[in-house]
Amino acid sequence: MSEKSNHIVIIGNGISGVTCARNVRKKDREVPITLISAETEHFFSRTALMYIYMGHMKYEHTKPYADDFWEKNAIQLKSGWVSRVDFDNRLLHFQKGEELRYGTLILATGSKPNKFGWPGQDLEGVQGLYSYQDLLSMEKHTPSITRAVIVGGGLIGVEMAEMFSSRKIPVTFLVREKRFWDNILPDEEAELVGRHIREHGVDLRMETELTAILDDGAGKVKAVETSSGEQIPCEFVGLTAGVSPNIAIFTDSELATNRGILVDERFRTNLPDVYAIGDCAEFKTPPGPDRKNIEQVWYTGRMHGETLAHNLTSKNPVSYKPGIWFNSAKFFDIEYQTYGHVPARRRDGEWSFYWEDASGKIALRLLFSKADQLLGVNAFGWRMRHAFFDQAIRKGWPADKVVSRLDRANFNPEFYRDLQTEFIQAYNRETGKSLPLPKRSLIQRLIGTRA
Amino acid sequence: MKFIQNIGLILVVAGLVIFTAVPFLGTWQLESAQVEAATKDMHREVMVDLLAPMYGQSYGSPFAFIGDLNGYMEAHNDSLKAEEKWDQVIWDDYAFPLTKTASQGPVPAYPLLFLALSVGLTVLGGLLYILPLHRNETAGIKNDGIYFSSMKARGWLGMVTGTYLILFYVILYWYPEYLSNSVILVDPISQALSGGPASQWFLYGLVYTLAILVMGIRMFRKYRGNNYQTIRTVSVMFFQLAFAFLIPEILVLFNMPWHDFKNIWPLDYTFFYEYRIDGMVNSGALGMFMLVWGILLIVIGVPVITYFYGKRWYCSWVCGCGGLAETLGDPYRQLSDKSLKSWQIERYLVHGVLALAVIVTGVTLLNYFMKFGLLGQATDQLHSLYGFAIGSAFAGVIGTGFYPFMGNRVWCRFGCPLAAYLGLVQRFKSRFRITTNGGQCISCGNCSTYCEMGIDVRWYAQRGQNIVRSSCVGCGVCSAVCPRGVLKLENGEESGRINDLPIIIGNDSINLNT
Numbered sequence: 001m002s003e004k005s006n007h008i009v010i011i012g013n014g015i016s017g018v019t020c021a022r023n024v025r026k027k028d029r030e031v032p033i034t035l036i037s038a039e040t041e042h043f044f045s046r047t048a049l050m051y052i053y054m055g056h057m058k059y060e061h062t063k064p065y066a067d068d069f070w071e072k073n074a075i076q077l078k079s080g081w082v083s084r085v086d087f088d089n090r091l092l093h094f095q096k097g098e099e100l101r102y103g104t105l106i107l108a109t110g111s112k113p114n115k116f117g118w119p120g121q122d123l124e125g126v127q128g129l130y131s132y133q134d135l136l137s138m139e140k141h142t143p144s145i146t147r148a149v150i151v152g153g154g155l156i157g158v159e160m161a162e163m164f165s166s167r168k169i170p171v172t173f174l175v176r177e178k179r180f181w182d183n184i185l186p187d188e189e190a191e192l193v194g195r196h197i198r199e200h201g202v203d204l205r206m207e208t209e210l211t212a213i214l215d216d217g218a219g220k221v222k223a224v225e226t227s228s229g230e231q232i233p234c235e236f237v238g239l240t241a242g243v244s245p246n247i248a249i250f251t252d253s254e255l256a257t258n259r260g261i262l263v264d265e266r267f268r269t270n271l272p273d274v275y276a277i278g279d280c281a282e283f284k285t286p287p288g289p290d291r292k293n294i295e296q297v298w299y300t301g302r303m304h305g306e307t308l309a310h311n312l313t314s315k316n317p318v319s320y321k322p323g324i325w326f327n328s329a330k331f332f333d334i335e336y337q338t339y340g341h342v343p344a345r346r347r348d349g350e351w352s353f354y355w356e357d358a359s360g361k362i363a364l365r366l367l368f369s370k371a372d373q374l375l376g377v378n379a380f381g382w383r384m385r386h387a388f389f390d391q392a393i394r395k396g397w398p399a400d401k402v403v404s405r406l407d408r409a410n411f412n413p414e415f416y417r418d419l420q421t422e423f424i425q426a427y428n429r430e431t432g433k434s435l436p437l438p439k440r441s442l443i444q445r446l447i448g449t450r451a
Numbered sequence: 452m453k454f455i456q457n458i459g460l461i462l463v464v465a466g467l468v469i470f471t472a473v474p475f476l477g478t479w480q481l482e483s484a485q486v487e488a489a490t491k492d493m494h495r496e497v498m499v500d501l502l503a504p505m506y507g508q509s510y511g512s513p514f515a516f517i518g519d520l521n522g523y524m525e526a527h528n529d530s531l532k533a534e535e536k537w538d539q540v541i542w543d544d545y546a547f548p549l550t551k552t553a554s555q556g557p558v559p560a561y562p563l564l565f566l567a568l569s570v571g572l573t574v575l576g577g578l579l580y581i582l583p584l585h586r587n588e589t590a591g592i593k594n595d596g597i598y599f600s601s602m603k604a605r606g607w608l609g610m611v612t613g614t615y616l617i618l619f620y621v622i623l624y625w626y627p628e629y630l631s632n633s634v635i636l637v638d639p640i641s642q643a644l645s646g647g648p649a650s651q652w653f654l655y656g657l658v659y660t661l662a663i664l665v666m667g668i669r670m671f672r673k674y675r676g677n678n679y680q681t682i683r684t685v686s687v688m689f690f691q692l693a694f695a696f697l698i699p700e701i702l703v704l705f706n707m708p709w710h711d712f713k714n715i716w717p718l719d720y721t722f723f724y725e726y727r728i729d730g731m732v733n734s735g736a737l738g739m740f741m742l743v744w745g746i747l748l749i750v751i752g753v754p755v756i757t758y759f760y761g762k763r764w765y766c767s768w769v770c771g772c773g774g775l776a777e778t779l780g781d782p783y784r785q786l787s788d789k790s791l792k793s794w795q796i797e798r799y800l801v802h803g804v805l806a807l808a809v810i811v812t813g814v815t816l817l818n819y820f821m822k823f824g825l826l827g828q829a830t831d832q833l834h835s836l837y838g839f840a841i842g843s844a845f846a847g848v849i850g851t852g853f854y855p856f857m858g859n860r861v862w863c864r865f866g867c868p869l870a871a872y873l874g875l876v877q878r879f880k881s882r883f884r885i886t887t888n889g890g891q892c893i894s895c896g897n898c899s900t901y902c903e904m905g906i907d908v909r910w911y912a913q914r915g916q917n918i919v920r921s922s923c924v925g926c927g928v929c930s931a932v933c934p935r936g937v938l939k940l941e942n943g944e945e946s947g948r949i950n951d952l953p954i955i956i957g958n959d960s961i962n963l964n965t
Binding site for chain 2: 015045047048051054055056057058061062063064066166167196199200298299302303306307310318319320321322323324326328330332333335337383384385386387390411412413414415416417446447448
């Protein structure tokens with residue numbers, strides 16, 4: 001592995017590429033590693049772009065590693081756009097005419113926002129939010145606007161709505177579905193999120209689609225037209241109807257692609273020594289039951305990078321085997337965590353217990369199989385301990401056991417309301433059971449012990 | 452509401468302008484009777500003669516008055532020094548009491564009116580601005596626009612504020628005679644509380660307490676819905692008002708030494724100085740209690756309570772410096788330096804100050820018990836050196852004056868010897884930690900950005916490692932600003948507290964110690 005000729009070149013310095021580079025370096029101090037990006041010189045946290053716009057942080061705060069980290073770890077940073085890959089000669093061609101030879105090539109090129117062929121989708125002031133350049137473009141196009149329209153009800157859409165409301169810019173939010181994010185969330189949760197978005201003054205239009213974006217005559221957006229025939233004047237349109245793998249430069253090459261770059265369970269593409277990880281990779285077979293062929297979240301990108309780095313530096317390569325699914329998000333002020341799988345529509349035999357507090361901002365759903373085994377959790381406004389539910393789902397704990405041990409799952413800050421007691425009371429009421437309420441002695445409460 | 456808030460801002464500025472103008476209002480005229488009243492027996496005769504040229508002369512500015520006063524004193528002392536008559540040199544500083552007593556005009560005539568117009572307007576304006584904050588907003592993180600703010604992101608407003616604070620501290624510590632009019636404002640309050648006239652320290656204590664109270668109310672608004680922040684803020688407000696301000700003054704009323712029961716050596720670096728020990732020993736049962744309580748806090752209180760709760764029990768719940776940092780300083784918490792370099796400097800500096808405090812105190816005590824046979828009065832030099840460099844320059848001028856430049860915990864992080872002591876306990880023997888939540892971190896950086904102690908919280912969170920750092924004061928803001936619920940301040944079993952080889956949950960392919 002350590003011969004000089006095996007130069008590892010990674011295209012993309014997002015979480016997948018960077019995690020891979022770091023973990024290869026930890027195992028192998030010699031092998032040359034080059035990280036290529038045209039986006040930013042250093043790795044930054046894409047998930048934090050919104051906070052720069054909102055004034056919570058500056059760009060430099062979003063960099064997880066100090067600028068001298070890369071040199072200290074002998075990870076070469078190369079700035080530039082790769083325009084073509086000559087796989088036969090293992091040569092990268094850059095837009096500016098440079099070339100770079102590789103021994104091993106790792107493609108971690110990420111995603112790009114979806115555009116569905118809407119009329120006017122390429123006007124000035126119409127964009128998605130994925131890259132640092134997208135953020136700069138938003139900064140450029142949104143000062144002194146009177147309204148922004150966001151199209152597509154996913155997580156980036158909510159982030160964009162929050163960004164605009166932090167600057168007191170009125171927002172109209174067009175969502176195709178009946179309830180917010182209801183292809184992922186069960187109805188109650190989708191309602192809860194929708195209510196909260198409206199509470200922040202967002203003009204949320206459900207079951208409304210974009211039909212066209214109108215030109216002001218100078219190539220800029222002046223309004224959108226919706227499926228209900230209405231015209232909404234605006235100076236900015238955010239396209240947030242999902243993302244798809246960023247593989248344009250590979251589609252006409254010998255690299256096998258579908259929606260993404262096709263890989264096996266070890267991230268190998270159809271070409272020798274060429275791998276793909278992160279958002280741009282598409283598994284030929286899903287890596288697990290309930291997992292998708294394309295995984296586009298932060299944590300999976302990290303795990304892809306870790307696993308490939310292991311395979312590149314170990315004599316015992318492994319298949320990518322993700323554990324219990326988890327994810328999280330924040331809808332304005334309401335944090336959301338999920339563990340395991342809670343599908344929007346319950347499948348046969350499954351039953352779930354859903355509790356929502358009086359404020360309508362805190363909720364917990366536990367989903368169980370026919371055999372009373374925990375399958376998944378949706379938590380809103382209630383932080384949960386990852387390790388607890390990882391274990392409970394892995395071991396398939398029955399409902400009573402999960403519910404009576406919720407105090408150990410609670411990850412809310414100290415002095416927060418005792419939600420587990422309220423939850424157990426509701427559970428007892430609804431199921432007719434009489435699980436004991438959690439009791440902690442004065443000593444336990446004073447010294448804060450969990451046992 | 453915006454209108455009321457703007458009125459509030461105008462009142463704050465007006466109050467501060469008047470507060471700044473008060474020292475220069477009126478005339479200064481000295482009479483021999485005043486000099487007699489303000490000087491010690493041993494200096495009275497000399498002083499009355501020395502200042503005779505000033506009697507009956509009306510000065511239009513404090514500069515002229517203090518200039519003359521210091522001129523006569525210096526000329527007198529210089530000639531004595533030249534003759535090496537050291538025992539006759541007047542070492543006492545009479546500039547402050549003489550300037551205060553010589554002040555004439557509207558300020559001494561209407562102290563309460565001017566107090567209301569300066570401090571009163573500032574407090575009122577502050578409340579008018581603060582109380583409507585975040586009205587009709589849902590509870591949540593209120594950090595919008597912080598990095599666009601001139602005040603909070605080292606813009607010109609921040610620079611002006613920092614400069615003003617630094618100037619205030621320099622005058623307070625080394626040129627208090629220029630604040631004598633300001634002290635006159637609070638004389639009536641001091642008389643009511645302790646039965647005596649106010650010193651510059653009383654003025655400082657009053658302003659300090661008001662700052663914590665008013666800005667504490669801002670904390671309630673800003674962190675509404677976060678019970679940890681609310682309760683913690685109530686705690687620092689209570690300890691400042693009761694323990695640091697009211698109780699010491701009431702003790703003085705009953706002829707006891709001024710004593711802050713929650714201040715602990717070595718932050719309270721004068722605790723073992725002979726005048727403090729003598730003061731306590733000679734004050735009966737309560738005085739003995741002060742001494743015993745103070746020692747118990749050092750040897751038992753700090754280690755035991757820190758073992759159970761971490762140093763936060765003191766630094767962000769009880770301490771006065773912490774109280775000001777967590778209230779007045781909260782708007783600046785994001786300005787702390789997170790670099791590795793600053794962590795290295797921090798460790799040398801804060802432990803260096805602890806070592807210095809221990810040495811100074813040790814020498815002092817040894818000298819005391821040897822009936823001054825060891826160093827004679829030389830410890831006084833040591834004390835004034837430590838008091839100047841650490842007590843005044845570091846803790847005051849830099850500690851608070853640098854809020855808008857380097858964040859609100861410069862002193863606590865780089866200089867406080869008690870924080871260093873608490874930190875050693877927290878690092879090596881405590882149940883406190885910040886637990887990270889499995890694999891949920893997205894490396895966004897909010898936690899590190901808003902850590903006032905400059906801890907790169909994200910470094911730990913993104914590798915699934917609990918945060919066990921001696922400097923953490925447990926303010927809980929990293930946990931509050933985390934958008935993914937990754938951080939939780941906890942007291943728990945010692946086993947598993949320090950996980951040097953963490954494994955991020957979620958990947959079953961490999962067991963990876965990041």
